[in-house]
Amino acid sequence: MLAQQRQSAILDLIRQRGGVRVSHLVSRFGVSDMTIRRDLEVLAERGLVDKVHGGATLAGPGSADEPGFAAKSVRQQAEKRAIAERAAVLVEPGMAIALSAGTTTAALARLLSEVRGLTVVTNSVPVADALYQDPRADQTVVLTGGIRTPSDALTGPVAEAAVSSLNVDLLFLGVHGMSPRTGFTTPNLLEAGVNRCLINSARRLVVLADHTKWETTGIATIAPLAAADVLVTDSGLPGEARATVGEQVGELVVVDAR
Template sequence: MLAQQRQTAILDLIRQRGGVRVSHLVSRFGVSDMTIRRDLEVLAERGLVDKVHGGATLAGPGSAEEPGFAAKSIRQRAEKRAIAERAARMVEPGMAIALSAGTTTAALATLLSDVRGLTVVTNSIPVADALYQNPRADQTVVLTGGIRTPSDALTGPVAEAAISALNVDLLFLGVHGLSPRTGLTTPNLLEAGVNRCLIGAARRLVVLADHTKWEIIGIATIAPLEAADVLITDRGLPAEARAAIGEQVGELVVVEVG
């Protein structure tokens, strides 16, 4: 296979999966680690991919560019489902929990219909909708008011005031990106403010982030990595990233997919 053909195939894989690891590409194409790294360098120079620790992801948007909920919901579906299933095991009857906006938290919401006596606080329209579609008489859903963002989050002073008056056992927080330097980030300034209020209202913070969020940086930092009591991710996260995160969060949980 010619280098250009291989680079095209690599780019197709990254577009399908959102990101790939160098080790996977070495095995798939039967070439050396150095050859794959040169291919990724060529693609990065063309602005088609972003090089990250141990692999590459599809070239990301600007730090203030925010994809819509529908666009994000088709990415890494299997990973998000596995993360949501693991998070659901932390929810017990009678708890008060909060779910931030995000496609992984929306996946979690669909798994909570069997939990008795649950109270769910959320600023996410899709999360509330998922819970309303599977109603239980002994469950309570508190949907904050506020200004709607492209990710279908309710933000602004109305949402912040509603959340600040509440206290919950667990917060399940979806994020746009995470890195050791910038922590947990979002591309939306208003959403960052609401997420900080959610963290302040919760006894424990559980971050839900698939592997493609690593080294993605949004314009606003929500909190440092060490604020997370638990971070649930998938096996696609490189070993060096796991080591870096594991040094800062209370507990790192890596789930299998499929």
């Protein structure tokens, strides 16, 4: 098989599976490890795949690309629901908590209506809406205000000032991507600023991220992986990734979305 034919076949395989390992390609095509790595380099230079540790994935959108809330809300619904259910266990009556913008944090908000004496700080319009739909006299919801982004986050100086004056027990942070090199990231520069303020206001940081966020990178880093006291993810996260993350975060919690 010619190199061009093999590269085309590799690309078709990545498109079918979303990603492949070098070892699998070596076995499948009967060539050396170095040959496969050269093939992946060629495909990466053409912008068709993203090279990751031990293999390659289908090239994703640019690091500043930001899908809207509605578009993201239909992705990985089972995983997000399972992550939210596990995160809800961490919330106790009388706590002051913060929820960042995101579809997973919105799923968590819908589970908090029965927690007594809760104060929730958020820069997310959908999170506030979820809490307002089932109002309780003993709950307080603080919506920061600010400039609205495509993901329905409120950002900018107004939001940052509101968050910086508060102190909360837990922050539940949704992220666009996570990797050992770039940490937890977002495609929106303004949102990154508010998220950093939220982290500074919180006693503990709980990151909610399904497995598709692994090796996805947004333009702005929010915090390194080691900043997370707890990371709640799902069983779709590969074993190697779990080992890498487990060495850096305070506690790794893996839920089964089935």
